[in-house]
Amino acid sequence: MMSYISVLTLSFLSLIFALDSFGQEAKTVFIDARELTLVGKVRHKGPFYHRLDTVATPNLPKAVKALATHSAGLAITFETTSSKIAAKWCTGSRVPTDNMTGLAVEGMDLYIKRNDRWQYAGVARPKSHECNEVEIVANMAAGNKTCLLFLPTYDETISLQIGVDSGATISPAGNPFKKNIVIYGSSIVQGASASRPGLSYPARLSRETGLNFINLGFSGSAKMEIDVANLISDLSMDALILDCVPNPSPEEVLTRTADFVTTIRKKHPKIPIIAIQSIAREKGNFDTEVATKVLLKNNYFEAEIKKLQKHDPNLYLIYAEGLLGGDQEGTTDGIHPNDLGFDRMLQKIRPMILKILQPYGI
Structure with missing residues (x-):
């Protein structure tokens, strides 16, 4: 049996170790993330954390x-030998909406x-709507780690x-993703209503395929305007995915689809363009x-894509059937996929996208 003195000695040593560990934990140094590697952006111009240089594209719709x-x-993305990772960040003052978590809107x-x-590995949970400081993960084993920190989905990172x-x-770590596959679309592409940034479907596609899926989701505003087509045409990309049917009216789908695709084709005559019909809005179960x-909208989109396919062998269509499953449990609000809905989307479209891209060497 351990002696009383031995117990006291061990307790004292444990206290010293704990105090020492506490002191070590308090010593955190911070580095500006702009010194590391930014991924997910096609053109590195304009403000660092903006997806596009809006000053250089003055004709874009205001939204x-x-x-x-x-x-x-x-x-x-970065490499570190640290046992913990923390973050200090500031965003705009946007308040989370009723169908989005605060973690998705302003967290990481x-x-x-x-x-x-x-x-x-962990989340950076925002406690205010502007500036925050949190420890994301701690007590990690020794050794070098390659990290990927996804930024806020629905706010500006300042x-x-x-x-x-x-x-x-x-x-800085090297970009872990190859090629540039632009996804243009609605709030669903932007990430509503995934519970956190890394669970949006473009982010999951990147991690699960090793390809660089570029998120050009514009909540409520992906309406296939020609000025947006001109912007996308100027991007360096190896493939394009159009998941934009949810936002336009039926009439806009009918009158804009052909012009939108044709405008992009003028500068990208042979890249694969993959068009995706709108997911079924579960609000329509009874409405x-x-x-x-x-x-x-889906019928108009299919008809317009099929007309274009007669003269465009590099244009493809993915149908909406089964994108959210059949039990009506795949959305947060009857419109935007929840994490389950996004997973079901991925199970259908990921193998189809990879099959389409493979002959192009992507």
């Missing part, structure tokens, strides 16, 4: 210009590479610093007007 300042789909989530797979142990190394409108 699109505002949404382009949101950091949806952008991520910081961290993934770390393990066994050649991106694995969830500044960001990454915190690590004093004495630990932190350096017949909603169901009829979605069906009409």
Whole structure:
């Protein structure tokens, strides 16, 4: 049996160790994330955390210009030997909506590479609507880690610093994703209503395929205007996905689809363009007007894409059937997919997208 003196000695040593550990934990140094690697952006011009340089594209619709300042789909990648990772960041003063978590709107989530797979490691949970400082993960094993921190989905990121142990190394990592596959679409592309940034479907596609899916989701505002087509035409991309049927009216789908695709084709004559019909709005389970409108938009979109396909062998169509499953449990509000709905979308479209891209060497 251990002696009383031995117990006291062990308790004293444990106290010293705990105090020492506490002191070590308090020593966190921060580095500006702009010194690390930004991924998810096609053109690195304009404000660092804006998806597009809106100053250089003055003719964009006002709503699109505002949404382009949101950091949806952008991520910081870096390598570090630190046992913990913290963050200080400031966003705009946007307040989360009723169908979005505060974590998705203004927070961040961290993934770390393990066994050649991106694995969830922690979240940066916002406590205010402007500036925050939190510890994302702690007590990690020794060794170098490759990290991927997804930025807020529905707000502008104004500044960001990454915190690590004093004495630990932190350096830019190489872009883990290859090629540029632009996804243009609605709030569903932007990330509503995933519970956190890394669970939006473009972010998941990137992690699960190793391809660079660029998030050009514009909530409520992906209406296939020609000025937006001209913007997309000027981007350097290897493929384009059009998931934009949810936002336009049926008449806009009918009158704008061909011009939108044709405008992009002038500068990208041979890249694969993958068009996706609108998911079924579960509000339409009982609301017949909603169901009829979605069906009409999808029918118009199919008809216009099929006309273009007669002269365009690099244009593809993915149908809406089964995108959310059949049990009506795949959305948050009858419109936007929840995490379950996004997973079901991925199970259908990921193999189809990869099959389409494979002959192009993507």
